[in-house]
Amino acid sequence: MEAPTLTNLSSGETEDRAITSDGITRLALNHPPPVPAVFNDVVSDALSRVFARTSPADLVATHRWMGTEIDRQQGAVFAARRLGGMPNADRVIVAHSTQAALHMLLPGMIGRGGHLAVEQMTYPPVRSFAERYGIHVTDVAIDGDGLDPNAFEDLCKRGTPSALYLLSTYQNPTTVTMSLDRRREIAAIARRYHVKIIEDDIYSLLSPSPLPPISALIPELSWYLLGTAKSFSAGLKLAFVVAPDAATAARTFWPGVRATYWMASPVSAALMADLISTGGDVKILSSVKLEVAKRHADTLRTLPMPIASDPGCLHVWIPLRLGLSSTDVAEAILRQGVQVAASDSYAQPGWKPPQAIRIGIGNPSSQSVLLQALKTIASVLSDFENDLRPHD
Known part of the structure; x- marks a missing residue:
């Protein structure tokens, strides 16, 4: 799978704040989406x-x-x-x-x-x-x-x-x-x-x-x-x-x-x-809420597996199947150019939490960058699922 970079984004796409100089799309960060038309x-x-x-x-x-x-x-x-x-x-x-x-x-x-x-x-x-x-x-x-x-x-x-x-x-x-x-x-x-x-x-x-x-x-x-x-x-x-x-x-x-x-x-x-x-704060918040809700809808359409989410939350939580390691999955996703957070990083050393990954949907400046990153995540998770299925 080709890692997403600034040069292979959709036509006309400009540099996005979520993408690092080496082409990594950072969805481990939990920033609110920009709403420049109102803000x-x-x-x-x-x-x-x-x-x-x-x-x-x-x-x-x-x-x-x-x-x-x-x-x-x-x-x-x-x-x-x-x-x-x-x-x-x-x-x-x-x-x-x-x-x-x-x-x-x-x-x-x-x-x-x-x-x-x-x-x-x-x-x-x-x-x-x-x-x-x-x-x-x-x-x-x-x-x-x-x-x-x-x-x-x-x-x-x-x-x-x-x-x-x-x-x-x-x-x-x-x-x-x-x-x-x-x-x-x-x-x-x-x-x-x-x-x-x-x-x-x-x-x-x-x-x-x-x-x-x-x-x-x-x-x-x-x-x-x-x-x-x-x-x-x-x-x-x-x-x-x-x-x-x-x-x-x-x-x-x-x-x-x-x-x-x-x-x-x-x-x-x-x-x-x-x-x-x-009341300017209310105008900005209303715009951000609408943008977050749109991104949630895109996320639910793009990721085929069950996720924990809410239309107002900046992040989604993807529980992993038994036998999968959140750290291993996050590292595999990173190799394909997208950074997510592993559940292990939220736990005290020595305690193994339920295995899951967290995705911040607000950090990309554009929905197109988010969608491309979500497709990458879905593809990697699908590969892990296939590896766990019994084969004849």
């Missing part, structure tokens, strides 16, 4: 308003700290759409990104020698961040509805973790969205054992019918993270963090910790505040 006009108008109010020199003259009063007020408006009620703006921190916020929360909330509970398959950087700060990570089993409440309570009975990190909507990598009943169960257990919740809700903005976050059910113990990089644009990195209360917010971020690396870029913060106040 460019909406963001250009917003930036014009920002610079009409503030000169460039004044805008970047100093740090944004936890966000200006306007930043935090608009952040409260933005988070309220998910939380179902308006948090007080003094509970809101405007951070550079979800990762930057995690770098403050893990050492600030848990500290060296403490314990963090995570889903058994989880966002890989969380494990490396915890290791950097000397934090022990304990896996909690997951099932078809997300975090297993019995496993979570058993862990709490053996020794309460300081905090639980999880994604309740479009879990990474399995795509599972936790039911409302399950969210209530997890919140009740966390309250019973006084376990703090770090809820990463970054994917929820693309859901056609999002459920209330766990943080809305247990706000007194929750740190709610609502980032923009997975729903607007990968380079528009910003995260609105809603703390349990104002004093805890100030103690964990500024002025409690005199670091500045986590602070938001003034331009990004001012841009996002304007988008929220004018």
Whole structure:
């Protein structure tokens, strides 16, 4: 099979951001699809308003700290759409990104020698961040509805973790969205054992019918993270963090910790505040949702095998047949010019997860590049299936 390269794409195709200089189409990345027809006009108008109010020199003259009063007020408006009620703006921190916020929360909330509970398959950087700060990570089993409440309570009975990190909507990598009943169960257990919740809700903005976050059910113990990089644009990195209360917010971020690396870029913060106040963010999100839904439809048509997916999720999850290794399959697909993620990469070393691959459908700039990559994946998986069939 010929690996896809920039020179053998369909006629008239220009260079795509998902394709590397050596011709690899990167579907291991989970970026939202670009929607330039809407994004460019909406963001250009917003930036014009920002610079009409503030000169460039004044805008970047100093740090944004936890966000200006306007930043935090608009952040409260933005988070309220998910939380179902308006948090007080003094509970809101405007951070550079979800990762930057995690770098403050893990050492600030848990500290060296403490314990963090995570889903058994989880966002890989969380494990490396915890290791950097000397934090022990304990896996909690997951099932078809997300975090297993019995496993979570058993862990709490053996020794309460300081905090639980999880994604309740479009879990990474399995795509599972936790039911409302399950969210209530997890919140009740966390309250019973006084376990703090770090809820990463970054994917929820693309859901056609999002459920209330766990943080809305247990706000007194929750740190709610609502980032923009997975729903607007990968380079528009910003995260609105809603703390349990104002004093805890100030103690964990500024002025409690005199670091500045986590602070938001003034331009990004001012841009996002304007988008929220004018409804520009809703226009961009609506366009991204439509594009993601189209790509899901293409994915379902192109891949003949059963997959776990949702029209609002940026990734799909392909369980592999018994006897197949996710690492072997991912490596075989890579040899044909497409990079995907293996389930092994989301698990703690020493534990063998259910074998599957994750495909990010948003990273290619064009649907044609995505389609060609999906056909490559389908062909490789078909070859593996044929090898497993008994032959006469």
